[in-house]
Amino acid sequence: MTHLLQHKAPIMEALNQYKSMRVVPFDVPGHKRGRGNPELAAFLGEQCLSMDVNSMKPLDNLCHPVSVIKEAEELAAQAFNAKHAFFMVNGTTSAVQAMIMTACKAGDKIIMPRNVHRSAINALILSGAVPIYVNPGVHSELGIPLGMAVKDVEQAILENTDAKAILINNPTYYGICSNLQALTDLAHQHDMLVLVDEAHGTHFYFGDNLPASAMSVGADMASVSMHKSGGSLTQSSFLLINNDVSEGYTRQIINLTQTTSGSYLLLSSLDISRRSLALNGKEIFQKVAEMAHYTRTEINKIGGYYAYSKELINGDTIFDFDVTKLSVDTRDIGLAGIEVYDILRDEYDIQIEFGDIGNILAYISVGDRHLDLERLVAALAEIKRRYSKNKNSVFIHDYIRPQVAFTPQEAFYAPKQKLPISESAGYISSEFVMCYPPGIPILAPGERITEEILDFIQYSKDKGCFLTGTEDSDIANINVLKELAK
Incomplete structure (x- = not known):
């Protein structure tokens, strides 16, 4: 890696240059560098609002970068040792979803651990891809979900040789890492893409004596949450691609859901933070x-x-x-x-x-x-x-193996009925129930509701976990599939 290049921050430099020109703004945003909203300017600072600008020729365009954003992406790719890096302003959620939607079309299978973030299962609802869950198991003393065992993934691959991809957490929220190199090699031997959720692993690319990063083992795609350990602003992230993954097609997938009004506050924070990590x-x-x-x-x-x-x-x-x-x-x-x-x-x-x-x-x-x-x-x-x-007095059970009856997309859009959650055992859920954070579903669309799951949901409520996911904000009722009464 050439450190000389990594000293540059093209987006920040272009913004500073634009600000120095004292251009009169007859474009959006309507706050006009803060003058149109003095209260917001006082709260966030005039300097901040002066950098909240629209895409224009001197500042490039996130949907189709040709100048400063393109250069910043190339620098980020170099820093992370990837073929290309996309600047993501809809959070790592959008990066995870773009990975899955790039790799899988409707009906395609994807192998993944069940303790994925809700964004991964949301991607299955959006795309119609079919999950093949690998049971990550649970640490008997700590009650935390583990990584995927190589033999379990191998079995899932042999039983689903038509799967298009495998998704791996690196690391989990708790810091647990699977054998990333072995899993990547195994998937590639069976012509499957390797997608890595590195929401909590930005630092793996820059630290000594830290676990292996996705790009270092030859994975195909990785979503990297720069705003977590990388220092950038909340909601900013990188999507890295490698090997034969098409840059043009991946950008088309990203542009299906990502805003056309990319925030230059978020973009410049990614640019500046990448420079900081590459150098220090x-x-x-x-x-x-x-x-x-x-x-x-x-x-x-x-x-x-x-x-x-x-x-x-x-x-x-x-x-x-x-x-x-x-x-x-x-x-x-x-x-x-x-x-x-x-x-x-x-x-x-x-x-x-x-x-x-x-x-x-x-x-x-x-x-x-x-x-x-x-x-x-x-x-x-x-x-x-x-x-x-x-x-x-403390119950231990942080992982319950799901009974999957329908794909997430089928269940989410199916005709449904509302039931008191206490009476829902035996039915198929059409929505999520999860504690947030960390945002790993206890119950996902398409899974059968059991007494064990209901006990865990009630226990989580009693202990004060912040439960989310159901249409009913009080989590007192749950939507279940109409067709499948007991």
């Missing part, structure tokens, strides 16, 4: 890994909590672990992760990334200070002292 990424993520290691060590000294790391590695379903992740099991103090999450926010003014039934995740980045880490550790110690209970 190793040092940045070395510091993040050290901060996470220090905090893990201090939390494990408290007792009752378990901040886990590479000691979990088993060579297959936990092939590697992302040491920048601060994932902590809380059940030995008798509290669900979501309860610790709520106490940290309400009592200690500490906002962590998420809590589920058994775990919390605190997102560590270069923006954190040592003082903040100490405050988190002290708060967790105090929570243990003040709130701990009998550990048997």
Whole structure:
């Protein structure tokens, strides 16, 4: 990689040049560099609004880049060692959906773990692709879903040799990585595309001693959430392509759903953040890994909590672990992760990334200070002292193997009826139920509702998880398929 090129930030440079020209704007947006909306300008800052501009010749066009955006994409591709990088302004959700819709048409099979983000299953609703789920299993002590075992994927491939692609999480929300190289090689031997959801793995491209990235093992496509660990603005992301994936066709797929009014705030944040990581990424993520290691060590000294790391590695379903992740099991103090999450926010003014039934995740980045880490550790110690209970009070079951009766698209659009969720066992769901974050469905369209699933949904509600997905915002009722009564 030529560092000389990586010093450039073409979109930022073009915006600065445009601003210096003092052009009179008779185009959108209507706030006219903030003058038309003084309250917004005061809140966000005049500098910010002056960069919120329309696509025009000097600034290129995201739908069909030919100049500064094209150059910025080429720099990003070079930085990530990809054939091409697309700037995505509809979040990593749109990148995941573009990957699946590029690889699969209606009726095509795609092999994927069931613990995918809702965006992947949404892509199946949009495209009509058919999921072949691989059971990721669950860690018996921690209650977290694991990676995909190579033998399980091989079995899914041999049973579905007509599948077009395989989707892999790298890493999971908790930091767990599958054997990405082995799975990629296996899929390629059977002429399947390898799509990698790297929403939580941006740093794999720039850190030392971190798990393998999608592009490094020869995967075909990857969605990279730059706004998570990469430093760009929320909702900005990269879609990387490799090998024989067509740049032109992929852009056509992206343009089916992505806005034609790409935000230059988001685009420039991707450009500037890519430059920062390309030039300083190793040092940045070395510091993040050290901060996470220090905090893990201090939390494990408290007792009752378990901040886990590479000691979990088993060579297959936990092939590697992302040491920048601060994932902590809380059940030995008798509290669900979501309860610790709520106490940290309400009592200690500490906002962590998420809590589920058994775990919390605190997102560590270069923006954190040592003082903040100490405050988190002290708060967790105090929570243990003040709130701990009998550990048997916490239910463990974060993964329930689904019974798939219909494809997500068939179920989502099928004639449906509304039932009280408590009376829905035996029916086929036509919608999602999930805790957000992390946004991994407990129930997806096309899956049979069981008493076990209903117990888990009720338990999640009781513990304070934020449930989403159903048409009924209170999650008291659920839409089920009309045809399939008990």
